[in-house]
Amino acid sequence: MADFWDEELPVGMLAEGDQPLSMEEVDTLWSMFRAIAIYWQTDNIDSELMRSRWLDMIEARSSGQVSFRGEYRHAAEVWKAMVDKLTESGAITKLYADTIVVKEDQAKTRIAHVKFYVANDFIRCFVATGGFRGFVEKARNYTGFMGGSRYREWPPVRTGDRR
Amino acid sequence: MSEAYDYVIVGSGVAATLVCDRLLEADPLTSILVLEAGERIPARDRRSWWDLVLAKRTPYLFTYDDDKAGGESQESYSLGNVPWTFKESRVRAYGGSTMHWGGWSLRFKEEDFECRSRTGRGADWPFGYATLEPWYELAEQKLGVGGSAGDEGPRRRWSYPLPEYPWSAHEAELAGAFENHGLKPGHMPIARFKRCMTTGTCKYCPIGARYSAQDHMDALLYNPAHANFHLKTGAPVRRIVANRNSVHGVEYLDATIGDWRVAQGEKVVVCAGTYESAKLLLASVSPEWPTGLGNRYDQVGRHIVTHLLFSVEGTRKDNPQGWFQEYDFPTLMSRSWDTPEKQADGKMFVFNNRALPKIEFDRLMLQGKSRKEIDEIVKGPRRAGLSAFIEEFGDPQNRLSLAPGTGKFGLPKTRVSFSRRNPSRFMATVTSAQAKLAECLASLGYERNETTKENPRGDHASGVCRMGHSQDSSVTDSNLAVHGIDNLFVCSNAVLPNAAAVNPTLTLGALALRLGSWLAEEVR
Numbered sequence: 067m068a069d070f071w072d073e074e075l076p077v078g079m080l081a082e083g084d085q086p087l088s089m090e091e092v093d094t095l096w097s098m099f100r101a102i103a104i105y106w107q108t109d110n111i112d113s114e115l116m117r118s119r120w121l122d123m124i125e126a127r128s129s130g131q132v133s134f135r136g137e138y139r140h141a142a143e144v145w146k147a148m149v150d151k152l153t154e155s156g157a158i159t160k161l162y163a164d165t166i167v168v169k170e171d172q173a174k175t176r177i178a179h180v181k182f183y184v185a186n187d188f189i190r191c192f193v194a195t196g197g198f199r200g201f202v203e204k205a206r207n208y209t210g211f212m213g214g215s216r217y218r219e220w221p222p223v224r225t226g227d228r229r
Numbered sequence: 230m231s232e233a234y235d236y237v238i239v240g241s242g243v244a245a246t247l248v249c250d251r252l253l254e255a256d257p258l259t260s261i262l263v264l265e266a267g268e269r270i271p272a273r274d275r276r277s278w279w280d281l282v283l284a285k286r287t288p289y290l291f292t293y294d295d296d297k298a299g300g301e302s303q304e305s306y307s308l309g310n311v312p313w314t315f316k317e318s319r320v321r322a323y324g325g326s327t328m329h330w331g332g333w334s335l336r337f338k339e340e341d342f343e344c345r346s347r348t349g350r351g352a353d354w355p356f357g358y359a360t361l362e363p364w365y366e367l368a369e370q371k372l373g374v375g376g377s378a379g380d381e382g383p384r385r386r387w388s389y390p391l392p393e394y395p396w397s398a399h400e401a402e403l404a405g406a407f408e409n410h411g412l413k414p415g416h417m418p419i420a421r422f423k424r425c426m427t428t429g430t431c432k433y434c435p436i437g438a439r440y441s442a443q444d445h446m447d448a449l450l451y452n453p454a455h456a457n458f459h460l461k462t463g464a465p466v467r468r469i470v471a472n473r474n475s476v477h478g479v480e481y482l483d484a485t486i487g488d489w490r491v492a493q494g495e496k497v498v499v500c501a502g503t504y505e506s507a508k509l510l511l512a513s514v515s516p517e518w519p520t521g522l523g524n525r526y527d528q529v530g531r532h533i534v535t536h537l538l539f540s541v542e543g544t545r546k547d548n549p550q551g552w553f554q555e556y557d558f559p560t561l562m563s564r565s566w567d568t569p570e571k572q573a574d575g576k577m578f579v580f581n582n583r584a585l586p587k588i589e590f591d592r593l594m595l596q597g598k599s600r601k602e603i604d605e606i607v608k609g610p611r612r613a614g615l616s617a618f619i620e621e622f623g624d625p626q627n628r629l630s631l632a633p634g635t636g637k638f639g640l641p642k643t644r645v646s647f648s649r650r651n652p653s654r655f656m657a658t659v660t661s662a663q664a665k666l667a668e669c670l671a672s673l674g675y676e677r678n679e680t681t682k683e684n685p686r687g688d689h690a691s692g693v694c695r696m697g698h699s700q701d702s703s704v705t706d707s708n709l710a711v712h713g714i715d716n717l718f719v720c721s722n723a724v725l726p727n728a729a730a731v732n733p734t735l736t737l738g739a740l741a742l743r744l745g746s747w748l749a750e751e752v753r
Contacts, residue, residue, distance in 0.1 A: 194282050201604070202607060207427055207429070224398040
């Protein structure tokens with residue numbers, strides 16, 4: 067019998083449902099997000115500093131004409147099942163190393179849904195909210211990062227201004 | 230609400246906004262109706278911004294010209310020996326193309342106002358740089374332009390309102406190469422306010438830092454002192470109502486009643502962008518003006534011109550510093566080829582390719598690259614690029630016209646016919662410039678491996694209602710009034726006699742402030 071996360075699921079976003087995400091679901095999704103830093107060994111990054119921006123993303127993407135809330139709820143369920151059976155380390159490897167889904171028509175199983183509709187966006191959010199510094203420590207800015215400062219003495223980028 | 234106004238203004242972009250700004254500054258009770266064919270795109274919307282960051286999708290995508298159908302079934306199409314690109318070149322919505330622009334704000338130079346006298350090509354403006362200089366100053370303040378007064382450019386009395394952005398480390402290295410190759414490096418003047426957080430998502434700024442006409446117009450609209458100032462969206466204008474040598478107003482689609490109606494105006498100002506300004510004049514036929522308003526000498530729509538963008542890219546073997554696109558907008562530029570000496574063959578404006586060196590960490594992670602693999606890619610080959618705009622000259626054979634049928638937002642379809650008389654001479658200039666830029670890159674170890682020349686794009690299209698003294702070779706006079714009509718004005722890139730080498734928005738802003746002030750003074 068296939069593991070829960072390998073069960074087939076049609077391509078296309080899941081219905082959002084009536085209820086907002088519970089705190090438990092949000093915390094489960096947060097652990098899935100924090101796993102990004104663990105897998106890619108960005109040890110100098112404190113993921114906790116990203117939480118408010120990440121929550122902003124979750125909330126924004128749970129509203130509007132195309133709501134991701136159904137996918138978020140499903141992702142929390144799948145991630146919990148993976149962690150329960152594989153341990154966190156195993157779940158991290160399964161999701162971020164073994165499951166590559168870059169086109170929507172590949173999202174045909176539960177885990178592929180999680181990867182395409184949720185985890186891929188978590189990765190983009192991770193990078194844009196400061197995760198890029200985990201790869202290049204001295205880097206200061208990236209597309210989507212609130213890098214500028216209201217104090218103009220602090221350059222928003224690595225500079226070499228010759229004046 | 231009365232449908233009779235002091236001013237009816239068509240369009241709601243930067244030109245309309247700055248005209249209104251001056252009129253209302255002079256008299257807050259001026260009655261104005263602004264008619265915008267497009268809709269309001271919510272600004273500073275969190276969901277829209279996250280969609281841009283995560284999915285590279287903007288909320289105004291649907292306002293762009295359709296370019297999928299191909300040929301004459303598209304809403305905008307081109308003829309001639311040079312394809313003209315409409316793709317993603319204008320936003321048809323409240324706020325106009327400032328909803329998606331990068332904010333590059335450069336003044337034209339003194340010689341740009343005397344192009345024909347100096348080169349025998351293009352056209353002279355009906356006034357010189359000195360006339361527009363004080364309006365450039367005001368436009369830089371209104372748009373919040375940051376730049377360095379010590380950089381190359383036309384003469385200026387005052388510094389920029391805001392300081393320049395420092396070059397990134399990569400750009401500083403390129404700046405050194407510029408100097409060694411006869412290009413003086415400068416800092417791109419950009420219309421961003423103090424609160425810019427350099428997110429690089431300027432196409433949809435999450436905090437309204439990059440100047441947007443929508444923000445500015447909203448501030449005017451919601452000022453309780455401006456009791457007679459009104460704006461309607463979803464209100465395309467299909468003709469200007471004229472009788473002999475004056476206009477009475479415009480006929481527009483009123484969405485509240487679903488029918489066409491006339492808004493009367495003592496004066497009508499067309500701020501509808503290059504394409505729609507000319508098309509509206511052409512569509513406004515009457516017994517006195519059988520080929521369109523201001524078109525007695527068949528000048529409306531002619532001389533369309535824009536900038537060609539060309540680039541060179543190169544790759545060097547390693548990237549030990551791990552540089553990548555930290556700004557996502559260019560801050561390095563040079564105007565050393567934007568000079569009188571270069572004018573006869575087309576001046577050029579050089580700038581860094583903002584997207585390079587490119588490392589997309591998220592894309593590598595989505596592809597399943599391990600930490601070790603990503604580290605190798607970061608330190609591996611590094612790409613760099615330099616780009617430039619080159620000036621072209623208005624040619625009466627090149628024209629914009631009405632195409633049969635209606636496109637989005639109830640606007641008539643667009644047809645552009647564009648050809649070059651001496652394409653080999655023009656391309657030789659471009660190729661020679663590309664070779665010099667490649668030498669710059671080569672001096673830093675970048676091996677040239679790509680050069681591109683884009684087809685002309687509509688972003689900087691101009692010339693189709695150009696200013697001039699004589700109505701047999703121009704459409705508008707030095708005050709932007711349509712020749713032969715007392716109370717009709719055009720204020721868009723359409724009126725520029727020359728494209729010069731740089732982005733036109735600051736120049737348009739200066740013209741709009743000048744027009745608005747002149748109109749207000751006339752009333753007094």
